[in-house]
Amino acid sequence: MYRKDGVDYFIVDGHIHFWDASEENTANKYGEGFIRCFYDYQRNLSPQEWVWPLEKFRKYSEQDLMHDLFETGYVDWGIFQPTYLNEFYRSGFNTTERNGQLARKFPDRLIANGSFDPREGEAGLERLRKLHAEWNLRGVKLYTAEWRGSSKGWKLSDPETQDYLALCQELGIRNIHVHKGPTIWPLNRDAFDVADIDHAASAFPGLNFVVEHSGLPRLDDFCWIATQEPNVYAGLSVVMPFIHSRPRYFGQIIGELLYWLDEDRIVFGSDYAIWSPKWLIEKFVDFQIPEDLQSEYGVLTTDAKRKILGLNHARLYDLKVPGSAQLPAAAAVAA
C-alpha cells in the first residue's frame, strides 16, 4: 500500500520476474546478449541511484526481490510473468517453476503465471493442464515471437491457438498477457503485429487480454483494437520508466491510452528487476499530464491513478482490496 496526501493506493505490480542470467546459467552468446540488452534498459531509463551492478542484475536474490517489492516498494501483490528462453539459458531464464517456488513461499503476496506454446499440439495442452494443476494458474504470459524448430513465431489467431485459449477458459485461466513490444525475434515475420489480439479477444469474450508494453511501437494499431474490444487491456511495463527521463512522452502515451481505452483498462507493471516499483509508484502518484497537452488529453485524476496502480489488476485477479484503498462508490457498496 502506498499512502500520499491522505489517499491509500492499493498496488498490484502485474509484471515482475525472478530470473537467473548468472554466467553459470548462460548457455551462449545469445543469452549473454539478452541480459546485457535488459541491463541497458535499466541503465537507460532509471534514475542513477537505481542502477545495479551488472553482477547483481544477472542474478539477484529472493531477499532483493522481497525487499524491493514489499518492504520498500509499496507492492501488495506481485504477478510473475515467465520468460523461458530455454535456448539461451541452461535451466531457463525466468520460468514458472522458478517463480512458482517463491510464490508458494509467499502465497498472499505473489502470483505465478504460466505460459503455453500452441505449436506443441496435444502434448502442449496436456502440459498446460499439468502446469495449472501444479500452480493453480490465473494467467499466462505468451511470447508469440519465440522460435520453435522451423517456425519463426505464431499468432493468437492461428487455428491451433484456439484450443489453448478454450482450455484456458475451461480451467479458469482468465488473464492472457501477451508480449507486444519492441521487436527482437523473430526474423522477418512481424510477430509483434497486434492484429491477432483483435481476433482472439472477439472469439473469447470471457478472457482478458493484457497487451504488455501497450503494443509500442504499434501504439496506434493497439489503441484501435482496444477501442473495439472491451476485454483488451494496456499493460504499462516498459512504458512506466519513461516517467523519469521522458516525462512528456509518458504523458502522451498515457493520454492516448486514456483517450482510446479508459482508466479501467490500463494496468501497472514495473518489469522488475529491470525497474523497481518504488520510484515508479512515487513518481506516478505525483505525475500530471503536462499543461499544454491537457486540452488534448485531459488530466490524470487520483481515482484513475488508483485504478491503474492496483484496482484494475485486483478486479482481473480477484484480489481483496482493503476498504481504505477502494474508490468512494465501491467502498460505500462494500460497507
Added chain:
Amino acid sequence: MTAVTEAVDRVTAVNTALAAVLDPELDRPITELGFVSSVSVGADGSVEARLRLPTYFCAPNFAWLMVEDARRELARLSWAGECTVVLEDHFASEEINQGVGGEKSFSEAFPGLADPDRMQELRAVFLRKGHLAAQTRLGKRLLERGWTHRQLADAVLGDLPERLTVTLRRRRALLGLRADVSAPLFTDNEGRAVPAAGLERHLLMGRTAGVGIGANTEFCEGLLATRYGPAGWTEVSSRREEAS
C-alpha cells in the same frame, strides 16, 4: 582540386547519401539517429560505412533493411568503387553483412529461418505509419492557422509550399502513392482522399501513430547512448594514407 579536399568532399557525399536511409520503424534517417559509427573513403573510390544499433537484439529484419538501403545509396555515388556496409555488435551481424555484401535476399541469408517476400510488406507497414503521422503534424498546423476540416479534405499537395510537404511526398514516393501537385493532401493508405467527415478520426489515428513512433525513437536513442556513450557523434575519416 587537391587530393585532400576531394577526399573531404567524398566523405561529405557519403554522409549525404546515408542520410537518405531511414530506420523503417522510427521514420528517421540513420545519420540523425547516430547509427552510422564511421565512414571512410579509399583513394580507389572504395567506400566503407559502419553501422551500429541500440541493442544486440534489434530486429534483424529492420537491421537488414538499413544495411541494404545504405549499400544501395552508396553504390549510387558516381565515383564510388567497391561499397561495403558493416553492421557491428549485433547477434546477426555475420549473416547480415555477408548476405547484403553478397547481394542475397534476406531469406537466402537466413536459409530456413525467414519467409521470402515479406520484407517489402514489413517496410510498408511502418512507412504508412510515418505517412499518417506526417499528415497529422501538417493537419494540426493548418487547423491552428484557421483551416476547416472541409478545407483540409479538399486540399491538394500543390496548395501548400513545397517545404511543408517534403516528408509527405517522400513517404508517398516510397509507398508508390501519387505525390504530384494535384494529389489529395490527406489520404488513406491507398492514396484515396479522406472525406471531411472522416478527417478528425484520421488525424487522431495519426497523432497516436506519431506518439508511438516518437516514444520508440526516444527509447532507441537512449539505448544507443547507454551502449556507446552520448549519441550524435560520428567518426568521420578519410583514409589519408591511401589518398596521398
